[in-house]
Amino acid sequence: MSLSRYLIESSTRCPDRVAVCQPWDGASITYGDLGTMAAGLRDWLAAAGVSRGDRVGVFLPKSIDAVACLHGVLQSGAAYVPIDPDGPITRNTFILADCSVRVVILDKRFESRFRDHLAKFNDPPIVVALDLDAGGLKRFLDENIASETPVCDSAANDLAYILYTSGSTGVPKGVMITHENATSFVDWCADTFAPTAEDRFSSHAPFHFDLSILDLYTSAKVGAALVLVSTDVGKEPIGLARLIAETKITIWYSAPSILSLMAQFGKLADYDYSALRFVLFAGEVFPVPHLRSLKQQLPHPRYFNLYGPTETNVCTSYEIPTAIADDRTDPYPVGKACEHLQAKVVDPSGAVVAAGEAGELCIAGLSVTPGYWNLTEQTRAAFLGNGASEDDRAWYRTGDLVVEQAGGDFVFRGRRDRMIKRRGFRIELGEIEACLHEHADVLEAAVVAATGDDESIKVIAHLATRDGERLSMIKLKSFCVQKLPAYMIPDVFEFHARLPRTSTDKVDYQSLQSPPAPSPQAASRTMPVQDATR
Ligand code: AMP
16 A cells, blocks of 8 residues: 555545645645645656656645645655755755755745755756745646646555654764555554544644654545644644644644643643544653643543654554552653564663563564665664574664563663654754864864753753864854754853863763763853754
8 A cells, every 4th residue: 555545545535524724824625625736746746757766855834735745746656855944954955965856846935045055966856946825836736737647556665755864973864664664654543543534633743753644644544634733833832722722633643842831831721622532742751740730631632652763653652541640750651562563672782681671672563664765884783683684684773772561561761872852853962063073163072962950951062172262152053053953953052171081082971961060160161052043
């Protein structure tokens, strides 16, 4: 089954049902019209020479047009590559060039900046610039009618999309997801949560984030409505809490951080949430005090902790019990493996650990990625056994340390590497370091993360400069903004004459991790930096 089939079937079965709505301007589209738009794009892409196995970049803000584009690309047999519209243009063009997209569909507002970077492509892509304020995709298709082509019947192993995540070597890496990977997950969601055409799914995660797959395709599979949440409202707890109630969302899915904010500041008592049936969260640990507070204010829905990296999508799940004990502080388990997957916990040699011992969680099964785009070595390292046997090659190493409890639920204990999560976004601290090393005045850079009193994650960059002078915070911040997404910009920069070293002359991350005893001198060395503005 190909991922494009869900929309095709729903647009025939229930053409008049609302497929997607855009609460910010009241626009909505039916399954019939969404199917027509996606088919129109498929025809145009085929006429432009796009065929099975190609890649197409979708560089659009969240919108009905963007949803239609994802489906249209899938129907053409190409894989879509969703681009963060708020990300730096250098990073975005790196991604599009890395996977040699044949076509880029972008918002007209990004066109000139993107064209300035076309030199990065060996074979520059066709650029389709949509004016979203003046007809967008529909107008483009009306003005560029192509002859009808059949839907490409993608094979299970063809790529459906590539999601770029932070890479420890300093550049993002593309996680390849096949049609079978994606449909096995969507089918699991449909079986587990049994949504119906009456449901209204939230679309909170951006389309370059793997949480978006549940919303986009589980809704399309059952003919339910998808309620798009704009980036701005998505960060703002009061407006978001109101939106969930007013748009009568029945299935909510997001990272825990925004749910924590809504529990604290969302004024939930002011609204009626009787429509809400499920609150699903994933991407990071949900601190129990905030989860408890949310459940006390919204006791009616069922809550699920979903866990998994982009490389597998959700691979374990756990239903949060109805009542959370007052004295509980430990986060809830991430649960048991989903039915379409297998899980095991291994030691550093790859051997399964004894019951109850901590080890690395490895996952095999239908939704596990075939690997990273064009990165053979990183793909090899991501699987157990370094290719020793067919069975070993099937086990994806999550990098997450877990313990299996007596009842079979896994408890998340942290990472074995330097990847962190911040507001649900995945960050390789090495990518931030690589960015800082590109600064002409930086001699050494080491980046660590710390948890603040309010449970939020702070990113701290330790720097030694070539001339020993501190760098201007504003300039450093502007430098990072050119290269990194906002969620990766360090909160704090600390300057050192030289970074501390271990006896083997490596950067001593452990001493950087433990904050020095506060002293007036130390306090003056730590300069918090406001959130990046662009
Ligand atoms: P991403 O690839 O962005 O989805 O990030 C995947 C990583 O996020 C996992 O490897 C975990 O470290 C973390 N993660 C995902 N879901 C959860 C969860 N429910 N609880 C704790 N950590 C999680």
